[in-house]
Amino acid sequence: MFTSKSKENSSVPEVSSPAKVGASIIAAGTIIKGDIECSGDVRIDGILRGNVHATNKVFIGAEGLVEGDIHCIQADILGRVNGKVTVKDLLNIRGKAHVKGDLHTGKLQVEPSASFNGNCHMAGTGASTGSTTAVSGSSLVEIPAEEPEYAEAE
Secondary structure (H helix, E strand, O other), X not given: OHHHHHHHHHOOOOOOOOOOOOOEEEOOOOEEEOOEXXXXXXXXXXXXXXXXXXXXXXXXXXXXXXXXXXXXXXXXXXXXXXXXXXXXXXXXXXXXXEEEOOEEEEXXXXXXXXXXXXXXXXXXXXXXXXXXXXXXXXXXXXXXXXXXXXXXXX
């Protein structure tokens, strides 16, 4: 009776849990030309001349440089980015980071020591005004797309 059950159970294949995806790392001193698609986290401490598409988090180290677009769920940028950054959730621009390009994000955090030059579009804020925002240090400057019209007094 016990023997038949063990034989029956042994013929059923075990279901293995899905393998966890580790972080992909581009080390300092590495230069990559081309796009990266990753189903996990990506850390860039070297140079990437291309786009990044990640299903999780992108981390750009202090010495990292991305010349291309970034698409991900979350991002921490401490290095330099020249391109459009699209982040579904939270985008952190920290340290001495420098980002030049448009941002599309759910939430944005910029430390006073970081800088950002470009347009910022945040989820839930309505239509874009077409203005350019420049952030450097703890100052925020908004540059209107057009000069405002003033009514003349009679």
